[in-house]
């Protein structure tokens with residue numbers, strides 16, 4: 001299996017690049033943001049609980065997202081690999097993911113971290129808010145809270161994988177195709193070895 005984490009702050013382009021990467025490499029896309037929004041639209045108990053946090057720009061509790069990822073891994077036994085998008089987002093989620101993969105005799109091959117300046121992030125999120133229908137992109141305070149949550153809780157996740165020598169920084173500004181090329185170059189180099 002080839003397991004990849006696409007990492008970066010809100011608005012760094014993880015969703016856009018994930019769509020292209022899963023098509024090229026046939027990976028199973030696991031986006032906790034998409035999974036949570038699907039729970040919300042189906043009005044499940046989990047979705048209603050998660051919505052309270054998401055509307056404020058706060059992270060959803062670890063046990064909720066870890067449970068969702070655990071079920072998704074079990075539901076895809078034949079996958080050639082997974083692309084994790086928006087997960088793990090806390091050190092506790094990273095530790096849980098390592099354990100879940102270990103139970104399946106697997107591990108993370110690489111974390112590709114999209115590098116985008118803060119100024120560009122805010123610009124993109126505000127613009128996305130005009131068209132996406134995502135309420136969390138439509139409010140300056142919510143956007144700010146998401147970026148603060150990212151610095152406080154999510155950036156330590158990169159340290160976790162840096163210790164294991166698995167982090168590669170990739171340029172996240174420029175055209176969608178150029179960024180995609182930067183990502184595929186790193187993946188191709190590692191797929192050969194694995």
Ligand code: ADP
Pocket residue numbers: 009010011032033034036053054055057058059060061062065085086087088089090093136146
């Ligand atoms: P973005 O990265 O642009 O903020 P996402 O779709 O990844 O968009 O996440 C939207 C919201 O969903 C987050 O602000 C958070 O409330 C919640 N969320 C998504 N993934 C996680 C996660 N792994 N842990 C906790 N909360 C999450």
